[in-house]
Each structure stands twice: as C-alpha cells, then as structure tokens.
Amino acid sequence: MxxxxxxxxxxxxxxxxxxxxxxxxxxxxxxxxxxxxxxxxxxxxxxxxxxxxxxSVTSQMTIPLDEEPQDFSxxxxxxxxxxxxxxxxxxxxxxxxxxxxxxxxxxxxxxxxxxxxxxxxxDVSVQTLTVYIGNTAKEVRDIGDGRKMYDWEFFVKVSDQSVINEVEVLLHETFKQPRTVKRRAPYSIRREGWGTFTVRANVVLKAGYSWISSDAVDSRYAKRVSLPLEWTLSFEDGGSQARCRLKIKNERRRLR
Missing domain, CATH: 3.30.40.10 (Zinc/RING finger domain, C3HC4 (zinc finger))
Incomplete structure (x- = not known):
C-alpha cells in the first residue's frame, strides 16, 4: 500500500x-x-x-496495405x-x-x-498494441450495368496475437454465413461481391486482459474484454486499411 x-x-x-x-x-x-x-x-x-x-481507434483512412503492425511507444x-x-x-x-x-x-x-x-x-501492466483493419480487393469481372465483381478479403491484424482470444466477423445479413469466428491468425475472411458495406469485427481478448477504451464491452465472464470495430469495404486502388492505436491492461498475475 x-x-x-x-x-x-x-x-x-x-x-x-x-x-x-x-x-x-x-x-x-x-x-x-x-x-x-x-x-x-x-x-x-x-x-x-x-x-x-x-x-483510440483512428478514423478510416488510406495507408499502405503492405504496412505491418508493430509495437510502438x-x-x-x-x-x-x-x-x-x-x-x-x-x-x-x-x-x-x-x-x-x-x-x-x-x-x-x-x-x-x-x-x-x-x-x-x-500485478497490473499496460501494454500498447497496433491493430490494423481493412480489406484488399481485386477486380475479377464486369457484370454489367456499370457494376464489377471483386474478390475481396477483410482482415484484422494485431501486433501481439498472443493476447487475442478470438475475432468475430459480422458481414451483411444477405451473406449465407454472415458470422464467422476466427480463433487464430490470420483473422480474415474472403468473399466475392460487387457492393460495399460496413463489416463489423469484435476483437476479444484472452482471460486476464481488458481494453482501455470507452468503446469496449463486457462479456458474460469479464469486463471490457471485447472491442467492436467497423470497416467500410473499399474496392478502389486494391483496397485500404486503417491503423488503430490501442491499449490493454494485463491483470493475469492477479488471477493466480
């Protein structure tokens, strides 16, 4: 004390x-x-x-798709x-x-x-993470009426995957399987389509960790363990991504 x-x-x-x-x-x-x-x-x-x-999470912006997550101060x-x-x-x-x-x-x-x-x-430490959210897109064919079909892949990348329990991806309800849960990297999902829409992703931390964010939500078993993110698909220039700057609290030692 x-x-x-x-x-x-x-x-x-x-x-x-x-x-x-x-x-x-x-x-x-x-x-x-x-x-x-x-x-x-x-x-x-x-x-x-x-x-x-x-x-906080940055607003959607275009940054190089080949930029990878890394730790920062x-x-x-x-x-x-x-x-x-x-x-x-x-x-x-x-x-x-x-x-x-x-x-x-x-x-x-x-x-x-x-x-x-x-x-x-x-017993408690604060860790910083970079989280990238975005999509790639490749034109595959012209379907008429000024529309083009794209092969696109939505992704979430995290600088430290060891703290992530799962990433839940929620697509538009018109897809056959609109909900997908990824429990290990790569946290991505690939589809074909011609229309853009907003993809939602819930990034869930492992037991003992919590997000330091007012956007974080509780689960049945832990406080502030899930962080909801949104991304509007982009088909221009091969896709785009945003870089999120986030912090998590590590309380795992208290669980022993």
Missing amino acids: SQLDLSGASAGNAVVDEIDHDDLCPICRHVLHRPVVTQCNHTLCESCMAEWAEV ALNLQAKCPMCRTLTSARRSEEAEERVRERYPEEYNKRDEEYLADEETK
Missing part, C-alpha cells in the same frame, strides 16, 4: 490535507510524481497518464485525456517536478521508492 494512502482514513487524509490542491494528482490523489502536463492543461503523474489515457501518442476526454498529448513538466520536490521532499522520495518497487512487483 502507498505510504500516502495509510490505513486509517484520518491518517491518509492528514497527509493529503497538507499538500496543495495543485500539487495533487487528480487520478491517484497523491503528490504529483514525474508530473506531465497535457495540451488541455491538466497536470498528473506520468504513470497515471500512461495507464489511464485512452488511445505509448509516450509519444495522442490520447484521450483521463480528465476531460479531449484528444491530447502530454509533456514532462520540470517546473512542476521541481516545485513538488522542494515543497514535499519526504513524500516525493516515498513516491520514488514506491514507483521503483511497483515497476518490479506490480
């Missing part, structure tokens, strides 16, 4: 009461540690920003502010850090110790 959150509410509140409101992290309610300032002008602990800022991403949900980014504030170090040296040193200890023993 944090030294700033002592058992016994009065003791913990006494410590907090001694700290100026502007020097408290609005997330953990402890003295700011390695403070960062967002573009929307909120100051909070770097670790709180990293854990609770929501990295969450520190440089734009994300939704944990406080106001505004899309923002954050930078370290040396001014705020010097202020809290000088005003509350004992408390700040305790935060330093706790931070290092938590990094070694914490």
Whole structure:
C-alpha cells in the first residue's frame, strides 16, 4: 500500500490535507510524481497518464496495405485525456517536478521508492498494441450495368496475437454465413461481391486482459474484454486499411 494512502482514513487524509490542491494528482490523489502536463492543461503523474489515457481507434483512412503492425511507444501518442476526454498529448513538466520536490521532499522520495518497487512487483501492466483493419480487393469481372465483381478479403491484424482470444466477423445479413469466428491468425475472411458495406469485427481478448477504451464491452465472464470495430469495404486502388492505436491492461498475475 502507498505510504500516502495509510490505513486509517484520518491518517491518509492528514497527509493529503497538507499538500496543495495543485500539487495533487487528480487520478491517484497523491503528490504529483514525474508530473506531465497535457495540451488541455491538466497536470498528473506520468504513470497515471500512461495507464489511464485512452488511445483510440483512428478514423478510416488510406495507408499502405503492405504496412505491418508493430509495437510502438505509448509516450509519444495522442490520447484521450483521463480528465476531460479531449484528444491530447502530454509533456514532462520540470517546473512542476521541481516545485513538488522542494515543497514535499519526504513524500516525493516515498513516491520514488514506491514507483521503483511497483515497476518490479506490480500485478497490473499496460501494454500498447497496433491493430490494423481493412480489406484488399481485386477486380475479377464486369457484370454489367456499370457494376464489377471483386474478390475481396477483410482482415484484422494485431501486433501481439498472443493476447487475442478470438475475432468475430459480422458481414451483411444477405451473406449465407454472415458470422464467422476466427480463433487464430490470420483473422480474415474472403468473399466475392460487387457492393460495399460496413463489416463489423469484435476483437476479444484472452482471460486476464481488458481494453482501455470507452468503446469496449463486457462479456458474460469479464469486463471490457471485447472491442467492436467497423470497416467500410473499399474496392478502389486494391483496397485500404486503417491503423488503430490501442491499449490493454494485463491483470493475469492477479488471477493466480
């Protein structure tokens, strides 16, 4: 337990009461540690920003189809502010850090110790993922009336497949088998057709993981385990894809 959150509410509140409101992290309610300032002008602990800022799905856009998912650093991403949900980014504030170090040296040193200890023993970790969603398309024949038939393949690609339990793909109801569940990569489905429509995909995590996203939904057995995504088929230029920037929480150690 944090030294700033002592058992016994009065003791913990006494410590907090001694700290100026502007020097408290609005997330953990402890003295700011390695403070960062967002573009929307909120100051909070770097670790709180990293854990609770929501990295969101990008809007549908055209990017090279041969670009593959890969890991990236969450520190440089734009994300939704944990406080106001505004899309923002954050930078370290040396001014705020010097202020809290000088005003509350004992408390700040305790935060330093706790931070290092938590990094070694914490049960919860936050992992960043890239998820690509899109489709390829190849013209196969002209069917008249200005329409062309396409051989298309819808796909979902994830930078770390080990955390994925399944991907449920939902096509238009006019297809014979509109629902397909893929339990291992490649998470893709191939069909022929002339009309475009919106494909829905539910990306379901394995037990012990949860999405850090307001779009995530619960299953019967776990919270925020499924993330619904949508993709409108594109037949121009051989297809297209979007890159999603997402975060998941790993609580598997707590299950032991």
